[in-house]
Amino acid sequence: MTIDIERGxxxxxxxxxxxxxxxxxxxxxxxxxxxxLTKAENLPEGFTDLMTEAAVDELVSSxxxxxxxxxxxxxxxxxxxxxxTAPGGFxxxxxxxxxxxxxxxxxxxxxxxxxxxxxxxxPPLIDFTRRLVDDLGHPxxxxxxxxxxxxxxFDPHYDVHDVFVLQIAGEKHWRIHAPVHVDPLRxxxxxxxxxxxxxxxxxxxxxxxxxxxxDALYLPRGWIHSAEALGGTSVHLTIGVAAYTRADVxxxxxxxxxxxxxxxxxxxxxxxxxxxxxxxxxxxxxxxxVQQAFAQMAxxxxxxxxxxxxxxxxxxxxxxxxxxATRPEPVSPLATVDFIAALxxxxxxxxxxxxxxxxxxxxxxxxxxxxxxxxxVALPAEAEAAVRRLHEGGELAxxxxxxxxxxxxxxxVRRLLREGVLVPA
Numbered sequence: 001m002t003i004d005i006e007r008g009x010x011x012x013x014x015x016x017x018x019x020x021x022x023x024x025x026x027x028x029x030x031x032x033x034x035x036x037l038t039k040a041e042n043l044p045e046g047f048t049d050l051m052t053e054a055a056v057d058e059l060v061s062s063x064x065x066x067x068x069x070x071x072x073x074x075x076x077x078x079x080x081x082x083x084x085t086a087p088g089g090f091x092x093x094x095x096x097x098x099x100x101x102x103x104x105x106x107x108x109x110x111x112x113x114x115x116x117x118x119x120x121x122x123p124p125l126i127d128f129t130r131r132l133v134d135d136l137g138h139p140x141x142x143x144x145x146x147x148x149x150x151x152x153x154f155d156p157h158y159d160v161h162d163v164f165v166l167q168i169a170g171e172k173h174w175r176i177h178a179p180v181h182v183d184p185l186r187x188x189x190x191x192x193x194x195x196x197x198x199x200x201x202x203x204x205x206x207x208x209x210x211x212x213x214x215d216a217l218y219l220p221r222g223w224i225h226s227a228e229a230l231g232g233t234s235v236h237l238t239i240g241v242a243a244y245t246r247a248d249v250x251x252x253x254x255x256x257x258x259x260x261x262x263x264x265x266x267x268x269x270x271x272x273x274x275x276x277x278x279x280x281x282x283x284x285x286x287x288x289x290v291q292q293a294f295a296q297m298a299x300x301x302x303x304x305x306x307x308x309x310x311x312x313x314x315x316x317x318x319x320x321x322x323x324x325a326t327r328p329e330p331v332s333p334l335a336t337v338d339f340i341a342a343l344x345x346x347x348x349x350x351x352x353x354x355x356x357x358x359x360x361x362x363x364x365x366x367x368x369x370x371x372x373x374x375x376x377v378a379l380p381a382e383a384e385a386a387v388r389r390l391h392e393g394g395e396l397a398x399x400x401x402x403x404x405x406x407x408x409x410x411x412x413v414r415r416l417l418r419e420g421v422l423v424p425a
Contacts, residue, residue: 014135015136018164019216019218021036030220031162031220038215040215047216049124050124051144056113060098061100064088064097068117074112084102085097110148144235145237146233147234150231151229156225157225158179158223161221162219163240167235167236169233171230172229176205177224178206180200180224183245211227248318251317256313324373336417343410346397349398349413350395355420356372359388367380386401396425
């Protein structure tokens with residue numbers, strides 16, 4: 001798959017823009033373990049191609065953003081949307097659109113602007129996020145925090161996802177403290193440990209630094225942080241990485257236990273669920289059945305519950321979640337239709353970037369199928385070699401597709417362009 005080729009690249013270019021060490025060292029020493037602060041002079045380039053102060057103004061004033069793509073906060077408290085949104089006038093009466101006048105009023109009074117979901121609304125970040133997803137292999141979102149001078153947006157807190165912080169403009173004073181709850185899951189927010197977080201924030205920080213434009217920070221989930229703008233407006237991107245965990249593997253395995261007959265049996269009639277003593281034998285028997293099932297799954301790598309191998313079960317579950325949480329390269333409907341109309345053997349195409357798919361020959365050998373998260377596309381078996389070559393990645397002219405004459409290549413490529421599997425090169 002194209003994504004696997006890109007992820008296997010030594011450079012991993014999107015990730016390498018955010019760190020000062022080799023990607024392999026980052027994976028080994030920092031990922032999920034400890035923060036990494038990199039100053040601008042140690043990075044290959046800045047981040048102004050991704051976001052600028054002018055871009056913030058454009059998004060707030062001209063793009064018709066609605067909640068939840070924008071929110072505001074002041075001294076740690078989130079503002080009511082009514083304080084910065086309003087209807088858009090004739091033809092755009094929806095009431096939760098950003099009001100640039102209201103945003104100006106609140107921002108001038110010291111409120112922080114948070115632009116959320118920029119991986120869906122701002123073109124430079126749409127592409128960068130997709131490439132960073134390829135490099136890291138986990139779902140990603142991007143927010144921008146725009147803080148007026150000497151303003152603190154949020155109290156010391158931790159996130160339940162890993163983050164990369166990219167300083168775009170201005171200066172911001174960051175204080176980072178070690179976790180009080182290591183590797184929190186998504187349902188374990190910092191508010192559950194509010195007192196411990198507040199107390200930890202009074203101790204000596206692990207990192208106490210003023211970020212300048214072009215600086216970058218990697219922060220694993222659970223690490224406590226707070227930030228304050230200095231001397232002018234500060235703009236930074238927070239790239240949130242929703243890392244899958246071993247708990248997700250366990251959930252996938254548990255999801256397969258419905259194939260175990262003894263675990264599908266009904267509990268006894270008249271059981272008092274409020275009485276732990278009455279439940280003891282049921283819990284003991286259930287744990288024994290689960291342990292036996294897991295022991296079979298781990299026994300040889302091929303022993304299965306029902307007919308599903310444990311590794312395949314986990315793979316299918318996580319791959320499905322990943323595909324639904326991430327997006328492949330956007331397609332251009334008008335340009336694609338025009339391209340299809342002029343298609344000939346000299347036309348060049350490529351596999352759609354970051355499109356996760358499995359290519360397989362049907363059991364009867366009559367069709368080749370392309371399975372993505374949203375659809376299955378079937379083609380005659382004669383197209384298998386061409387499909388697999390396209391799936392490997394790179395740009396190809398139709399005349400270069402193996403196993404197809406010119407007319408057949410046009411038919412196959414036209415279908416795959418319409419299905420969003422291929423894009424014009």
